[in-house]
Amino acid sequence: MSQAISSSTLADGHHVYFKLRKEQLEILKSLNRFNVLLAHRRFGKTVLAIWVLITKALSSKQHRPQTHYFCPTYAQAKRVAWAYLRDYAGAFPGTEFNESELKCTFRNGAIIQLGSADNPDSSRGIYSDFVVLDEPAQMPSRFWSEVLRPALSDRKGGALMIGTPAGRNGLFYDSYQEAEQLDDWWRGTYKASDTGIVDAAELVSAQKAMTVNEYAQEYECSWDAAIRGAYWADAMQAAEADGRIGKFAAVYSRPVHISLDLGMNDATACWFFQLDGDEIRVVDFAEYTNMGLPDIVNDWKARKFVYGKVIAPPDVNVRSLSTGQTRRQTLQDLGVDVLVAPAVPVIDGIEAVRGLLQRCRFHVEQCADGIEALRQYRADWEDKKGVLRLRPLHDWTSHAADALRYLAVTGTDQLVDRWGGAIDYSQMDRLCA
Numbered sequence: 001m002s003q004a005i006s007s008s009t010l011a012d013g014h015h016v017y018f019k020l021r022k023e024q025l026e027i028l029k030s031l032n033r034f035n036v037l038l039a040h041r042r043f044g045k046t047v048l049a050i051w052v053l054i055t056k057a058l059s060s061k062q063h064r065p066q067t068h069y070f071c072p073t074y075a076q077a078k079r080v081a082w083a084y085l086r087d088y089a090g091a092f093p094g095t096e097f098n099e100s101e102l103k104c105t106f107r108n109g110a111i112i113q114l115g116s117a118d119n120p121d122s123s124r125g126i127y128s129d130f131v132v133l134d135e136p137a138q139m140p141s142r143f144w145s146e147v148l149r150p151a152l153s154d155r156k157g158g159a160l161m162i163g164t165p166a167g168r169n170g171l172f173y174d175s176y177q178e179a180e181q182l183d184d185w186w187r188g189t190y191k192a193s194d195t196g197i198v199d200a201a202e203l204v205s206a207q208k209a210m211t212v213n214e215y216a217q218e219y220e221c222s223w224d225a226a227i228r229g230a231y232w233a234d235a236m237q238a239a240e241a242d243g244r245i246g247k248f249a250a251v252y253s254r255p256v257h258i259s260l261d262l263g264m265n266d267a268t269a270c271w272f273f274q275l276d277g278d279e280i281r282v283v284d285f286a287e288y289t290n291m292g293l294p295d296i297v298n299d300w301k302a303r304k305f306v307y308g309k310v311i312a313p314p315d316v317n318v319r320s321l322s323t324g325q326t327r328r329q330t331l332q333d334l335g336v337d338v339l340v341a342p343a344v345p346v347i348d349g350i351e352a353v354r355g356l357l358q359r360c361r362f363h364v365e366q367c368a369d370g371i372e373a374l375r376q377y378r379a380d381w382e383d384k385k386g387v388l389r390l391r392p393l394h395d396w397t398s399h400a401a402d403a404l405r406y407l408a409v410t411g412t413d414q415l416v417d418r419w420g421g422a423i424d425y426s427q428m429d430r431l432c433a
Contacts, residue, residue, distance in 0.1 A: 020048070020051075021044060021197065023043070023044075023190055023195055023197070024044055024047075024048045027048065027188055028048070028051075028052070030186055030188065031052070031158075031160070031186060032158075032184055032185055032186035033156075033158040033159075033184040033185070034158055034159050034179070034182075034184055034185045034186070035158070035159065035160045035161065035179075035185065035186045035187070035188075036160075036161045036172070036175050036176045036179045036185070036186070036187040036188075037160065037161065037162045037163075037187075037188055037190075038163070038164070038165065038176060038187070038188065038189045038190070038221050039162065039163075039164070039188075039189070039190040039221070040164065040190060040191055040192040040195070040197075040198070040218065040219045040220070040221060041164065041192075041198075041218045041219060042197065042198055043190055043192075043195065043197055044197070045134070045162040045163070046080055046081055046084055046134065046162075047084060047088075048162075049069065049081075049132040049134065049160055049162055050069070050081065050084045050085055050088055050089075051088065052130070052132065052160055053067040053068075053069060053112050053130060053132060054088060054089055054112065056129055056130040056158075057106065057110040057111065057112055057129070057130075058092075058106060058108065058110055060110065060129050062129055062155055064109050064110070064111070065109075065110045065111070065129045066110070066111045066112075066113065066126070066127060066128050066129060067110075067111070067112050067113075067128060067129055067130040067131070067132075068112070068113050068114075068115055068126070068128050068130075068131045068132070069081050069085070069112065069113070069114045069115070069131075069132045069134065070114075070115050070116060070117055070123075070131065070132065070133050070134065070139075070143075070148075071114070071115075071116055071117070071134045071135065072116065072117050072118065072134075072135055072138040072139055072395055072396070073116050073117075073118050073395055074102075074115070074116040074118065076116070076134075076135075077102060077114040077115060077116050077134075078102060078114065080134065081114055081134070082099070082102055082114060085104055085112060085114065086104070089104045089106070089112065092106055092107070093107065094106070094107030095107065101113065102114035102115070117133075117138075117139040117140065117143045117396060118266075118395050118396050119266055119267070119289065119396075120140060120142060120143040120146070120147050120289075120396070121147070121267075121289035121290065122289075123143075123147050123148070123151070124146075124147055126151050127151055127154060127155060127157075128148070128151045128152055128155070128157050129152075129155050129157045129158075130152075130157050130158050130159065130160070131148050131151070131152065131157070131158075131159045131160075132159070132160050132161075132162065133148070133159065133160070133161045133162070133163075133171075134162055134163060135162075135163040135164070135166075135172075136161045136163055136170075136171045136172040136175065137163055137164070137165060137166035137167070137170055137171065137172035137173065137376075138166060138376065138395065139170075139171055139172075139396065140171070140369055140372065140373070140396050141170060141171040141174065141368070141369060141372060142369055143171070143396075144171055144175070161175055164217055164218055164221060165217055165221060165222060165223045165225065166217070166227045166376065167223065167225075167227055167233065167375065167376075168223050168224070169372055169375055170372050170375070170376065173223060189221055190221070191219070191220050191221050192219040192220060193219075193220060198219070203219065206219065213225040213228075214228060227375070227376060227378055228378065229378040229379035229380075229393075230375065230376060230377065230378040231350050231353075231354070231377055231378060231379065231392070231401075232353060232354060232357060232374050232375070232377060233375055233376075235353075235354055235357040235358065236357065236371065236374055236375045238357075238358075239357060239360065239361075239362065244360065244361040244362065245361075245362045245364050245371065246361075246363075246364050247363065247364060247365065248281065248361065248363060250274065250281070250283045250305070251274055251276060251281070252306070254274045254275065254276070255274070255305075255306050255307055255308035256272050256273065256274055256283060256284075256305035256306065256307055256308065257272075257273055257274070257275070257307070257308040257309050257310070257311070257415050258270050258271065258272055258273075258300065258307065258309075258310045258311065259271045259273070259310075259311040259403050259404065259406050259407035259410075260310065260311065260312060260313075260403050260406070261313060261398075261399050261400075261402035261403040261406065262312060262313055262315065262316060262327060263288075263289070263399060266289070266399065267287045267288065267289045267396075267399045268287065268288045268289075268291070268296060268399070269285075269286070269287045269370070269399035269400045269402070269403040270285065270286045270287070270288075270296075270300075270403060271284075271285055271367075271370065271400075271403050271404055271407065272284035272285065272286070272303070272305065273360075273407070275412055275415060278359055279359055279360075279361055280356070280359050280360045280361070280407075280412070281360075281361050282360055282361065282362045282363065282367055282370075283305075283363050283366060283367075284303065284305075284363065284366045284367065285366060285367040285368075285369060285370035285371075285400065286299065287369065287399060287400070293327065293330050293331060293334065294334060297331070297334045297335075297336060307337075308337070308415055309337045309338070309339045309414070309415050310331065310336050310337060310338055310339065311339050311340075311341055311406050311407055311410050312327075312328065312331070312338050312339070312340055312341065312406070313340075313341055313402070313406050314340060314341060314342070314343045315327075316328045316331070316338065316340055317340065328340065339410065339414055339415070341406035341407075341409055341410045342409055342410065344409040346391065346392065346405070347390065347391075348409070349405040349406075349408060349409050350392070350405065352405070352408035352409050353401075353404055353405055353408040355408070356404070356407065356408040357374075369400070370400045370404075372397075373396065373397040373399070373400035373401060374397075374400060374401060374404065376397045377392060377393075377397040377398070377400075377401040378392065378393055378397075379391070379392060379393065380392060380393040380394075
């Protein structure tokens with residue numbers, strides 16, 4: 001396997017030398033401010049990304065430079081990148097490591113920190129000289145647009161997205177497509193059949209052990225392969241093919257109902273929908289992090305819909321130790337007409353959503369993050385056994401999925417036209433589109 005020697009000049013004038021495969025060196029020389037790398041499994045994406053972060057951190061002339069490495073979950077960040085960071089950053093004298101924070105600090109004060117996208121708002125307010133997004137196909141788009149891209153602005157920082165595809169939707173796919181049109185972006189694709197990094201016999205063995213879709217996605221970088229274990233990918237694809245994902249006007253002669261998943265230490269997700277005969281018209285979607293119920297209800301009111309009922313999960317009846325009352329009582333005190341979803345096993349609820357999705361029409365812009373969550377919501381994977389678990393993966397997609405599941409198991413028969421008094425017909429001319 002061919003290798004090359006590369007070097008980076010540090011801020012103090014010293015050089016760092018390290019070995020790279022010729023493909024990695026090619027990428028290093030091609031990098032722009034923003035970058036999208038689509039590469040097969042065992043290509044060496046993580047190693048390359050760690051070296052990019054090290055050189056960016058140590059060559060920066062900014063005050064107290066920081067670089068960041070993000071995975072879809074915190075556990076993945078520790079499992080995938082921490083050992084590499086310790087090995088390579090540890091080669092520099094005086095480097096200190098904080099494993100509880102997944103952070104290393106170099107002698108010059110530069111920092112590299114690992115993090116995750118499963119709670120996007122927890123990273124708000126950081127600044128960064130360079131960020132790596134590992135498997136951005138499994139991250140919410142707003143993690144980039146609302147959190148990380150602004151974090152780079154004042155220092156004119158850059159980014160590198162690395163991974164394998166997961167369908168023609170979402171942050172990774174959109175960034176890959178846009179990179180071709182933008183002057184400050186670079187993109188590259190490296191398939192196993194082209195690089196020769198994984199030998200031919202091993203590729204044949206992998207093909208025998210994997211489905212056609214899995215192999216195409218993981219080794220041949222195919223955007224068309226289905227997401228492994230995705231529960232509702234086919235139903236969402238059907239909705240798009242039928243024209244049920246698009247722009248449409250809300251009908252203001254009908255109330256807007258809400259189905260929500262109440263988060264304790266993570267996001268609260270809400271679907272806003274109307275009933276039009278048998279059709280469910282989903283007109284809006286929102287997620288709230290670190291917000292109390294009064295603030296969430298105020299946001300609902302600011303949207304100026306005329307509301308019906310709010311479907312809440314069964315745990316809305318759990319009494320808070322701090323206030324002595326249930327969250328249902330809190331919502332009712334705020335004027336909300338609460339309907340509690342029945343306690344149904346999660347797997348049964350997932351099946352119920354499959355049927356519900358056949359009746360749904362989604363506003364493509366207002367519900368963009370929620371739509372992507374429904375496409376990617378999937379079964380957990382058991383690495384040791386190499387099988388899908390009989391339970392969903394808990395990640396950023398879970399909140400939107402759970403909120404829709406509560407609607408599916410509750411049904412629409414109990415939804416009536418009341419919350420906050422009579423319908424305000426003066427609002428009928430307001431459109432979602």
